[in-house]
Amino acid sequence: MGHNLSTVSDLAGRVCLVTGASRGIGRAIAVALAAAGCDVAINYRSRSEEAERVAAQVKALGRRVTIVQADVAEAAAVSAMAAQINSALGPIDVLVNNAGIALRRGIDDLTEADFDETIAVNLKSAFLCTQAVLPHMRAQKWGRIVNISSGAARGAGSIGLHYNASKAGMEGLTRGYASRLAREGITVNAVAPSLIETDMMPASEANAGARIPLGRQGRPEEVAQATLMVLGNAYMTGQTVHLNGGTSFD
Ligand code: NAP
Numbered sequence: 525m526g527h528n529l530s531t532v533s534d535l536a537g538r539v540c541l542v543t544g545a546s547r548g549i550g551r552a553i554a555v556a557l558a559a560a561g562c563d564v565a566i567n568y569r570s571r572s573e574e575a576e577r578v579a580a581q582v583k584a585l586g587r588r589v590t591i592v593q594a595d596v597a598e599a600a601a602v603s604a605m606a607a608q609i610n611s612a613l614g615p616i617d618v619l620v621n622n623a624g625i626a627l628r629r630g631i632d633d634l635t636e637a638d639f640d641e642t643i644a645v646n647l648k649s650a651f652l653c654t655q656a657v658l659p660h661m662r663a664q665k666w667g668r669i670v671n672i673s674s675g676a677a678r679g680a681g682s683i684g685l686h687y688n689a690s691k692a693g694m695e696g697l698t699r700g701y702a703s704r705l706a707r708e709g710i711t712v713n714a715v716a717p718s719l720i721e722t723d724m725m726p727a728s729e730a731n732a733g734a735r736i737p738l739g740r741q742g743r744p745e746e747v748a749q750a751t752l753m754v755l756g757n758a759y760m761t762g763q764t765v766h767l768n769g770g771t772s773f774d
Contacts (some may be wrong), residue, residue, distance in 0.1 A: 535557070545566040547571065548573045548722030554581075560756075567605060567623065589607060597648055619669045621669070666709045673714055673772050678774055727757075
């Protein structure tokens, strides 16, 4: 039959945008994509030095790279970002919506501003970036989108209800796009990690020994591996892949 299921052959040479790629999970995904033969656009909001270091890692892997500062919660900034990537690397074939914030708030100290900011950065950003990349993906009848959700989309989580809502919304967005784009060769999936060791979830907050059956936090590289697995699979769409060290099995 001769079906070639090599992930690398399908992704090699593709232009990828990873939002929030200056640190943590986004950085690991950007580097893994470069290792798989992709050219990578590294988006960040404020930490330009970290973004430069990730770009150096991508270049060291022999791939083309561009760095784009943009607040992905802002429509105008997302349009400008897409245009900048288009002229630097070409149109975007693969989008990873990873940028996110985790404001730790209880029921009583959560403000309207916190709520609005969380929904804008974690959820609206994925809509804006998806809308920006779709015209090219639809024209070529090929595209891959992965949304970095969280165990908090379905579980209790420890950040706050605004964060739960933003990530549950992201999974709704994932299914909505997936169902409408499957016939056009574009897959849209979510990867939902929990308790990954990054600036957002340091060991001091994670309480891994007590909370995680595997006894440790996850690593950003493990989330990157799952993301590459999803991106490399042409038949999976509208799904959420969980990584949580055995904390739940939904
Ligand atoms: P992190 O270490 O705090 O890094 C966040 C990244 O997002 C940084 O690159 C940051 O850029 C960028 N960013 C934040 N707001 C942005 C904005 N408005 N526009 C553009 N970029 C923005 O976080 P992380 O732990 O790697 O988390 C990455 C994603 O995984 C998030 O969506 C998070 O919700 C999700 N997640 C994380 C965990 C976990 O345990 N760590 C678990 C489940 C889900 P700057 O460096 O410029 O600030």
